[in-house]
Amino acid sequence: MTLPKRRERYRAELRAETLTTARELIKKEGYEGLTIRKLASRMDCSPMALYSYFADKQALLIALALEGFEKVAKRFDSTTGRDPLSAIRKILLDYIAYAEENPFEYRILFMSIETLGELELTREDLQERNPAFGPLFKLVEACIKAGVLQGDPFAVTTVLWTGAHGAAALLITATKFPFASRESYAEEVVDTLLSGVQNRVIAPI
Known part of the structure; x- marks a missing residue:
């Protein structure tokens, strides 16, 4: 060498x-x-x-966050070959599952102002290069082209992602919340999100 x-x-x-x-x-x-x-x-x-x-602690935290994005994205490989809508459902459930299995990494990535709040993220960055947001965005685009969903693809993707994020945050912070089934809760949230976006036109945000 x-x-x-x-x-x-x-x-x-x-x-x-x-x-x-x-x-x-x-x-x-x-x-x-x-x-x-x-x-x-x-x-x-x-x-x-x-x-x-x-350069400093901030740069280190951002590096940890970006590494977390890559880990989330690896879970999405199993959506290959599915129809776009079922693939969206699988991605959202995988996203929530990642949070439950990796609560520490999830907090660094999505629940810390010191990391996510400082990342310079343009819409192009999210749509084209972000390994977590990008695959979801592309599936939403495919659903809109197929007439399954309607509206602005960035807005639809953001609504779906924030809904899943809320469920993930609750599951890893409210550890004593009286869920009958944590898995059923995640599935119900995702199915409700998908039902909602299928029955309305999401305007640009």
């Missing part, structure tokens, strides 16, 4: 280790306990070594 390739591999490994250690530190001490200096101490390296990857 050439020297540049060894350096590239080392940088990739150190970045991955940094994100893993940061996640563990937040789990133990919360967001306020995460600092570059404390992270460096845990990793037995200098703070300057980490600053070459992440």
Whole structure:
């Protein structure tokens, strides 16, 4: 292996280790306990070594959030080959399931102002490049072209996503909520969302 390739591999490994250690530190001490200096101490390296990857704590949290987007997107692969409407249903249920299975990562990704609130997201970013929002948007477009849904595709996608987000947030925060069945609750929310968007024209938002 050439020297540049060894350096590239080392940088990739150190970045991955940094994100893993940061996640563990937040789990133990919360967001306020995460600092570059404390992270460096845990990793037995200098703070300057980490600053070459992440300019500050904010940049580190955003990196964790973006990694979370990729994990969410991997769950959507099973929708391939389904008709668009059933694929939308599967994506929304997978999204909620991801939150329940990974509550810590979900909070970093979608429930922290320090991460999601600071990401510069244009509509084009969401529709074309966001690995979580993009697949849902494309399926909504397909449903609109087929006449199954009506309205502005970005608006329809946003309504569906925020509805699923609300259910996910409730499931991972209200852990003692008296659900008869958490799975049935998620399915009912998703089916109600889909029924709603099928019976109205969603205007641009």
